[in-house]
Amino acid sequence: MLTVHDFETAARAKLDPVHADFIAGGARDEITVRANEAAFGRLQLLPRVLRGSAVRELDIALLGSRASMPILLSPTAFHKLVDPEGELATARAAAAAGAIMIVSMASTVAVGDIADAVRAMGADAQLWFQLYIQPDREITETLIRRATDAGCSALVVTVDSPVLGAGERNRRNGFHDLPPGLRCENLVDLRDGERGHVRQIAMSPELNWQHIDWLRRTTSLPIVLKGVLHPEDARLAVRHGVDGLLLSNHGGRQLDTVPATLELLPEFVAAVAGRIPVILDGGVRRGTDAVKALALGASAVGIGRPVMWALAEGGEDGVRRLLELLRDELDDTLALCGASRLADLTPELVRVPTWGPTPGPAVAPGADNRFGGVIE
Ligand SMILES: Cc1cc2nc3c(=O)[nH]c(=O)nc-3n(C[C@H](O)[C@H](O)[C@H](O)COP(=O)(O)O)c2cc1C
Ligand SMILES: CC(C)CC(=O)C(=O)O
DSSP states (O other): OOSHHHHHHHHHHHSOHHHHHHHHOOBTTOHHHHHHHHHHHHSEEOOOOSOOOSSOBOOEEETTEEESSSEEEOOOSOGGGTOTTTHHHHHHHHHHHTOOEEEOTTOSSOHHHHHHHHHHTTOOOOEEEEEOOOSSHHHHHHHHHHHHHTTOOOEEEEOSOSSOOOBHHHHHHTOOSOOTTOOOGGGTTSSSSSTTOGGGSOOOTTOOHHHHHHHHHHOOSOEEEEEEOSHHHHHHHHHTTOOEEEEOOGGGTSSTTOOOHHHHHHHHHHHHTTSSOEEEESSOOSHHHHHHHHHTTOSEEEESHHHHHHHHHHHHHHHHHHHHHHHHHHHHHHHHHTOSBGGGOOGGGEEOOOSSSOOSSOOOTTOOOTTTTOOO
């Protein structure tokens, strides 16, 4: 396993194709899924030389959490689909690497049990909790209480899902439910009937900023909004007292044909103007990808599918190796860029190609991409 793509290939060879499709897939034509990765390939790095440093500093402080690197685990549902230990394995690997893990509300191990497993290692759990605000306020409050009691140190509220994205691979494959024996453990006992069932997770098309105001009054944990794309919404989030933003298009799984997150980053960062941290996810597969996002103003990046692939390939050990690999690539890229600290990563390191054919992987027709072959 030398690259993230090696994990992807190995995972696909091991997994039920229906589950592999659930992980890799996106909404509709998957134009945004492809655009996310392609955008990184289009940007260039222009390094500085003779600024040597024997070691690089990769650690960060983010919303009261400390991490050994600016790569965090974005929330992904259903880890037991790919490994019998599920989120326990992922969380142990994240803790061993000193990385922040955002636990999905749709985890197949309860958030309290995940936190216990990390504490049992003697590690200081850096767990954040991802929340879909539920139409039933009491259910949302119970979920927040469960996450808070578990020791989670931030709430990541996903706001790009008023309705569930149309994963046509899942529809074609008839994948609508977890297999017998697996359930969303955070939802157990929250409603009569289907105990911990996926269908207990309701999408709330009625969500608006007042819900965020309510949440702000309800919890003292830092609130991160995940899935904000428009710079105007970034400004509104700051005004509503949000503590951080996760610039994300849900890995292309919600609204198809939205731009790559990397492409939106400069304008987004300008709108936020340093008032709160901006994290980016979507298509991060290489240390160079992380460096490009950090240079353009992200405080950290998140990875989604790579974690699922590594977990499928090798369980806890697989995720450990994935995180080591990305850490090594990040360190190596910093060295090659003449950077010894993350603060040395500035926009001048990054360039948009100004002539010639578009480098990097092909993008499907219709993909919105400012970086491709554009003369600026
Ligand atoms: C299998 C899978 C499950 C996901 N589950 C969730 C989830 O439960 N909640 C959420 O907010 N985002 C979820 N996401 C989106 C990720 O948090 C993240 O935004 C996305 O995967 C990042 O793009 P990448 O996969 O290209 O790294 C999921 C993504 C995948 C691939
Ligand atoms: C709706 C969730 C259960 C999972 C999710 O967000 C996703 O698969 O992208």
